[in-house]
Amino acid sequence: MLRNYFKIAWRNLLRNPGYSFINIFGLAIGLSCFILILLFVQHESTYDRFHQKADRIFRVIQKRPVSKGESYWATTSPALAGTLLREFPEVKAATAVETAENPLLTLGDKQFQQKGIFADTTFLQFFDFPLLQGDRATALKSPDGIVLTASLARTMFGKQDPMGKTLLYQDSLPHIVTGIMADVPATSHIHFDYVLPAMANPFYRDCVTREPWFNNDLYTYVLLADGATAAQLEQKMRTYIDEKLARWRPEDRLRFLTQPLKDIHLKSQHLDVREIEQSGSDKYVYLFLGIGFIILLLACVNYTNLAVARAARRGREIGLRKVAGALRGQLMAQFLGESLIMTGIALVLALGLVHLLLPYFSLLMDRPLRMEYLANPYLVPGLLLLLLLVSVLSGGYPAFLMTALRPAQVLKGKQQLRAGGFNLQRVLIVGQYAVSIVLVAGSFIIYRQMQLVQHQNLGYNREQVLAVTVNDEELSRNYNTVRKELLNHPGVVSMSYSWYLPTAINTNQTMRDWLGSNGERLSNRMTSIDYDFLDVYGLHIVAGRGFSRDFGTDTLGAPVAILNETAVKALGWTPEEAIGRTFDYSDGRGKRTILGVVKDFHFNSIHQVLSPLVLTLDKGSTGFISARVRPEKLSETIALFEHTVKQFSHYPFEYQFLDDNFNKLYIKDIRLGKMFAGFTLLAILIASLGLFGLAAYTTEQRRKEIGVRKVLGATVANIVTLLSRDYIKLVFFGFVIAVPLAWYIMDRWLEDFVYRIRIEWWMLALAGLLAAVIALLTVSYQSVKAALMNPVKSLKTE
Numbered sequence: 001m002l003r004n005y006f007k008i009a010w011r012n013l014l015r016n017p018g019y020s021f022i023n024i025f026g027l028a029i030g031l032s033c034f035i036l037i038l039l040f041v042q043h044e045s046t047y048d049r050f051h052q053k054a055d056r057i058f059r060v061i062q063k064r065p066v067s068k069g070e071s072y073w074a075t076t077s078p079a080l081a082g083t084l085l086r087e088f089p090e091v092k093a094a095t096a097v098e099t100a101e102n103p104l105l106t107l108g109d110k111q112f113q114q115k116g117i118f119a120d121t122t123f124l125q126f127f128d129f130p131l132l133q134g135d136r137a138t139a140l141k142s143p144d145g146i147v148l149t150a151s152l153a154r155t156m157f158g159k160q161d162p163m164g165k166t167l168l169y170q171d172s173l174p175h176i177v178t179g180i181m182a183d184v185p186a187t188s189h190i191h192f193d194y195v196l197p198a199m200a201n202p203f204y205r206d207c208v209t210r211e212p213w214f215n216n217d218l219y220t221y222v223l224l225a226d227g228a229t230a231a232q233l234e235q236k237m238r239t240y241i242d243e244k245l246a247r248w249r250p251e252d253r254l255r256f257l258t259q260p261l262k263d264i265h266l267k268s269q270h271l272d273v274r275e276i277e278q279s280g281s282d283k284y285v286y287l288f289l290g291i292g293f294i295i296l297l298l299a300c301v302n303y304t305n306l307a308v309a310r311a312a313r314r315g316r317e318i319g320l321r322k323v324a325g326a327l328r329g330q331l332m333a334q335f336l337g338e339s340l341i342m343t344g345i346a347l348v349l350a351l352g353l354v355h356l357l358l359p360y361f362s363l364l365m366d367r368p369l370r371m372e373y374l375a376n377p378y379l380v381p382g383l384l385l386l387l388l389l390v391s392v393l394s395g396g397y398p399a400f401l402m403t404a405l406r407p408a409q410v411l412k413g414k415q416q417l418r419a420g421g422f423n424l425q426r427v428l429i430v431g432q433y434a435v436s437i438v439l440v441a442g443s444f445i446i447y448r449q450m451q452l453v454q455h456q457n458l459g460y461n462r463e464q465v466l467a468v469t470v471n472d473e474e475l476s477r478n479y480n481t482v483r484k485e486l487l488n489h490p491g492v493v494s495m496s497y498s499w500y501l502p503t504a505i506n507t508n509q510t511m512r513d514w515l516g517s518n519g520e521r522l523s524n525r526m527t528s529i530d531y532d533f534l535d536v537y538g539l540h541i542v543a544g545r546g547f548s549r550d551f552g553t554d555t556l557g558a559p560v561a562i563l564n565e566t567a568v569k570a571l572g573w574t575p576e577e578a579i580g581r582t583f584d585y586s587d588g589r590g591k592r593t594i595l596g597v598v599k600d601f602h603f604n605s606i607h608q609v610l611s612p613l614v615l616t617l618d619k620g621s622t623g624f625i626s627a628r629v630r631p632e633k634l635s636e637t638i639a640l641f642e643h644t645v646k647q648f649s650h651y652p653f654e655y656q657f658l659d660d661n662f663n664k665l666y667i668k669d670i671r672l673g674k675m676f677a678g679f680t681l682l683a684i685l686i687a688s689l690g691l692f693g694l695a696a697y698t699t700e701q702r703r704k705e706i707g708v709r710k711v712l713g714a715t716v717a718n719i720v721t722l723l724s725r726d727y728i729k730l731v732f733f734g735f736v737i738a739v740p741l742a743w744y745i746m747d748r749w750l751e752d753f754v755y756r757i758r759i760e761w762w763m764l765a766l767a768g769l770l771a772a773v774i775a776l777l778t779v780s781y782q783s784v785k786a787a788l789m790n791p792v793k794s795l796k797t798e
Helices: 002-015 017-045 080-087 150-157 202-210 230-245 282-323 328-365 379-403 407-411 424-455 473-477 479-487 565-570 634-646 658-664 667-701 703-711 716-750 761-787 791-795
Strands: 057-066 069-073 091-099 104-107 110-113 116-119 131-134 145-149 166-169 173-181 194-197 219-224 255-260 465-470 492-498 508-513 521-529 541-544 560-564 582-585 590-598 613-617 623-629 655-657
Touching (some): 017 282, 017 328, 017 379, 017 667, 057 230, 080 091, 080 230, 110 150, 145 150, 150 173, 219 230, 230 255, 282 379, 282 424, 282 667, 328 379, 424 667, 424 716, 424 761, 465 634, 473 479, 479 634, 560 565, 565 590, 590 613, 634 655, 655 658, 658 667, 667 716, 667 761, 703 716, 716 761
Parallel strands (some): 521 613, 560 590
Antiparallel strands (some): 057 219, 057 255, 091 219, 104 110, 104 166, 145 194, 465 623, 465 655, 508 521, 508 582, 560 613, 582 590
């Protein structure tokens, strides 16, 4: 019997190649999209779960009260990890990590610029990064040790055993290889190619010995003891701060909080300062997962509508089989079997599409996604479950509907394919187009918002700015020589040196009005610049003056500063009143005199509110050289920069244009826009296929009516209008449902932007109009075909 069912299903599939192709194609598109999104969701939701004790590992973050709110920092002080381990029985183990600046390794005459970290001696015992060679307990004990990942070891040493070999860090500090570890998994919230002992960092040693509670550059992790909870630890940390740390930082009023290790990647958007890597977003994961389910549901609805339309021609077959003794359960098994076969073929095609599209999808999502049938224990069972689920969802309603037919009525041609008089197909089409209109409106609104971002007046000029990374002190020390040589080139207009680029000023400091009475602390961003920074970026002084070589008091490291308008407003002054005033950094930087007030400019993403900003006159050992260049002979100008910079730096030449750096701030939003646009096209395609199926079904049901109308004198235009009018109604109902839904969803998304577009009525109306036009184009084929049909053929059995 099963073999007979298979034969019948296969013959029906071959007998109707057009319907079969549309069915399989629609399901394959929906399944491939859903599988791609599931691979992304699985990747995002498995971060840091490879650590055996991940459920008990927490990162300690700090919350600081600032003017008009709170600031959350991912980094903490060097003394915290040791204090937690000594003072709190709830903490079984603790470790601290710091990212390595200027990560250059040298072996002989070869140089390798890789990503590294500093970590304390317990790091390899705390986390479950597999150590292939060396001893976990001792690999990081010696300050001159270094642990390499397997891939970096192969790159540097080839087939040689690297253990015990010596290499140089920053081209001068010798380190002995004390361990080889497996490459860091892609699903780790922190990535690195080598680990250096924390005591190898002079800055860390200085902080530990002199000011262990002042500098906040380390990421601190704790492993809770059995039975301990994060809430208990937070409460005890609060008591400890109030009782014992108040003498160190009485004005801070900070609080330590715990963040589960598994939440770091997806739930760190609230952190204001120094996340270790660019994190994901749980909101986007849920959004993509919802879109995946919607696309899959649309494909199932499309299959259902087409199956019902095709079933109109199988009524007599069902009636005869029932007369011959077939039971309803047997008929349902047959139709569900047909659905299973169709879905199985679609799934095979979908897997082919997934393998074809996966490299491009991975590039778009910036994730190393893979289809690993054996390595991923959930993949094969998930695909089988998906096959069964889609088969039932898409084939269940047609099977129920067709097996409910009464043989006598069907054989007389008097029973239509309706379930209790309720035309579910039309409801499904309305739902399909409602979803399509939401996606179209969403794509349009995202595009408009990205246009606003791209053309927003940032307060500075980012066009034609070349930024060169300064990685070592030698280049910084010889900057004036480099500047003089490059400014002689006609392609270079102006140059500047700064700690940060204006697209990402991330150093957070706190200050208070030195002369004020309330002593309120103000959290601010800070960067050091030189004399030419304002000129290179076209920044405007609204009061006072900028730094100038013409004033003897304006020397590098002088206690002077420029504040932005937001900062002086937060301090309670007008720009004019701020000039000549002093303020004090509460971390010991001392008093600074305000020389000028610069007009506000956006130095971070416009997702964020403008913060107070302090610009100081200094030049650190690392930073960026910014140069405004002319567009003519640009490659020649870049080559000159590379030649000049390499005279004073052992590091590889790194440069970027500020426009590209700016776009990185909105990579998630750009990615969302591309995803929305792609899924919108697919949703419209699938919805149109469903509408095509319903048009075919309606035409089949009204074939004799159309014949009678033509005999009575109806024109082709009359019949096309008659048939198309119903579909426009469906699109209109879908539009009515979609408008509030699209407005709500996109308004919530726009809440993340401080500067945002307004959702206008015409944006939603345009989406509805586009859906109506596509619907008309979709049904026009069936309508014209029906209108041109010879009425003799449709009425010859009467």
